[in-house]
């Protein structure tokens with residue numbers, strides 16, 4: 001079977017972004033990129049704020065926040081009353097951990113695919129409360145049934161107070177069977193926090209169907225929102241127990257207002273976030289998703305070939321819709337966190353290409369994303385030049 005060709009570009013899409021044309025931006029996943037119409041919408045909101053700060057903050061701001069929240073929640077098929085805007089996935093995870101009331105004898109379970117900062121947050125909360133954290137090893141390409149089996153076997157009813165699972169993992173770029181894990185955990189009365197940082201905009205998702213106790217997704221990655229926009233969705237029984245990072249004037253108003261009102265901060269990212277979804281829809285949501293996933297798969301194949309990695313050795317993300325793909329680096333390359341970071345920097349400096357490099361279980365991995373502003377030649381150029389860069393370590 002001949003490999004699939006790269007997808008047709010989405011005409012004019014690159015012009016929607018302010019990205020430096022001298023650089024190939026193959027890492028949308030880390031910090032996203034905000035389309036110009038969304039930047040403009042946020043600038044207009046900032047102008048309004050600066051024209052009369054008092055009026056901006058004291059007249060109708062909470063209604064405008066609620067309106068933005070309803071828009072984003074509806075897009076994700078989440079209950080708008082059960083959702084709260086937070087600044088980012090990391091904040092959402094921290095809020096949940098601190099609201100659980102963990103204590104000695106309790107444990108929090110995660111997997112070895114979890115995002116590094118989330119693992120650190122779990123560790124700190126466990127240290128602070130006397131709880132313990134347990135990381136379950138899950139093989140890179142374990143089929144969904146195995147992932148569910150591993151998590152189920154790791155549950156200790158009576159002790160396990162939370163399971164944390166990524167919906168799309170960061171370092172390993174794979175989809176996890178979150179809904180099945182939620183039902184396995186719920187069978188023992190154990191709550192689940194789904195870290196869906198990469199999901200909004202990338203994958204069609206019904207948060208209600210996932211049915212997690214807590215679900216947090218960034219809008220500022222694949223949802224084209226200004227940075228600082230994430231949605232934390234909380235199941236009904238937990239809402240009253242959720243405590244905000246900072247106690248402010250809406251503390252007595254309950255969920256979600258107490259979480260969203262964080263004193264004098266910049267709320268313009270949230271208010272402009274619906275324009276991100278509007279931009280996605282005007283490009284064609286399905287078209288963008290298909291394009292990005294196909295381009296990432298193309299990039300994975302050409303860069304893999306250049307490094308001598310055949311299709312069979314390229315990790316499958318578990319769902320063709322995932323717009324981030326991994327390429328294994330040669331043995332000995334980027335085997336530690338620091339080595340991965342310095343290789344990423346060298347690729348940026350020498351090849352004018354932004355990629356993610358991670359070390360996972362002592363092996364280096366390149367993560368390539370596909371986005372509407374990318375073209376096949378960017379991956380082809382990387383494929384051409386990366387082997388020599390790796391040879392001259």
Ligand SMILES: Cc1ncc(COP(=O)(O)O)c(C=O)c1O
Nearest residue numbers: 030088089090115166170195197
């Ligand atoms: C799985 C996962 N969780 C959490 C985060 C953190 O996102 P943020 O920095 O927006 O909090 C990331 C960022 O890439 C991620 O990939």
